[in-house]
Amino acid sequence: MLIVSFVIGPFSENCYVLAHEEGGDAVIVDPGMGCVEPLQQALTAHHLRPAGMVFTHGHIDHVGGAREVSELHEIPSYCPVDDRHLLSEPMEGLADFALPLVMNHYGTTHLTEPETVVDVMPDTHHEVAGFDLEFIHAPGHTPGCSMIRFVDEEHGPIIFSGDVLFAGAIGRTDLPGGDPNAMTSSLRDVVWPLPDATHVLPGHGGSTQMGYEKKVNPYLQL
Incomplete structure (x- = not known):
C-alpha cells in the first residue's frame, strides 16, 4: 500500500493519494485549494493513474481543486450528498473571513462542480481504485461530514477523518452548517467505537492512532 500526503492552500489542508502500489490506480482524498501542482508531482513521481476523488466533506479547502483535477484526468468525484451544494456555493459553509481568500483564488464565490459527481449517501461503501471505501457519516462540522475508512491487510484499519477528528482536537462547529450537538453525538456514537488500532489520517495536522x-484527546472524554 502507498499513501502520499502533502499540505496545501491557505488553510493548510492535508491532501492524500492512496494506491495499492507504485504504478497502480490511485484515489485522491480531499483535493483542496492549491492541490493541482503538488498532486501532479506526486502522481508522476509514483507513476500513478488517478481513478477517482473522494471528499470527507464539502468545505472548499477540501474540494477546491476538484474541478480542475476532474478536467485533467476525467475521473469521478464522490461527495457526501448533504454537502454537495458546497461544491458550487462554498460560502454557504464558510464564515465571512474566508471571502477574500476565495475571491483571491477564484475571482468569484460561485464555482462549477467537478464534471462527474457521485452522491454518497450516509454510511455507504464505494469501490474506487480497488479499495472498498466506507463513508462513515459523522456530522457536526458540516451536515455531510464523513470519515472514509478502509482496511489494509498489513496495517489494519485506516481512516481519513477529515475535519471530524484531529490529533488532540476536533473540527470546529461554529461555521455555517456546524452543529455542536451533532458533533457530540458523532464523537460518542461514531468516533469513540472505532477500534484502538485504527490509524487516523486527519484533514489538518499530523496523523495519530485511535x-x-x-x-x-480532551474532546473524547465524554
Missing part, C-alpha cells in the same frame, strides 16, 4: 486519542 487508542491514543481515546486517552489524551
Whole structure:
C-alpha cells in the first residue's frame, strides 16, 4: 500500500493519494485549494493513474481543486450528498473571513462542480481504485461530514477523518452548517467505537492512532 500526503492552500489542508502500489490506480482524498501542482508531482513521481476523488466533506479547502483535477484526468468525484451544494456555493459553509481568500483564488464565490459527481449517501461503501471505501457519516462540522475508512491487510484499519477528528482536537462547529450537538453525538456514537488500532489520517495536522486519542484527546472524554 502507498499513501502520499502533502499540505496545501491557505488553510493548510492535508491532501492524500492512496494506491495499492507504485504504478497502480490511485484515489485522491480531499483535493483542496492549491492541490493541482503538488498532486501532479506526486502522481508522476509514483507513476500513478488517478481513478477517482473522494471528499470527507464539502468545505472548499477540501474540494477546491476538484474541478480542475476532474478536467485533467476525467475521473469521478464522490461527495457526501448533504454537502454537495458546497461544491458550487462554498460560502454557504464558510464564515465571512474566508471571502477574500476565495475571491483571491477564484475571482468569484460561485464555482462549477467537478464534471462527474457521485452522491454518497450516509454510511455507504464505494469501490474506487480497488479499495472498498466506507463513508462513515459523522456530522457536526458540516451536515455531510464523513470519515472514509478502509482496511489494509498489513496495517489494519485506516481512516481519513477529515475535519471530524484531529490529533488532540476536533473540527470546529461554529461555521455555517456546524452543529455542536451533532458533533457530540458523532464523537460518542461514531468516533469513540472505532477500534484502538485504527490509524487516523486527519484533514489538518499530523496523523495519530485511535487508542491514543481515546486517552489524551480532551474532546473524547465524554
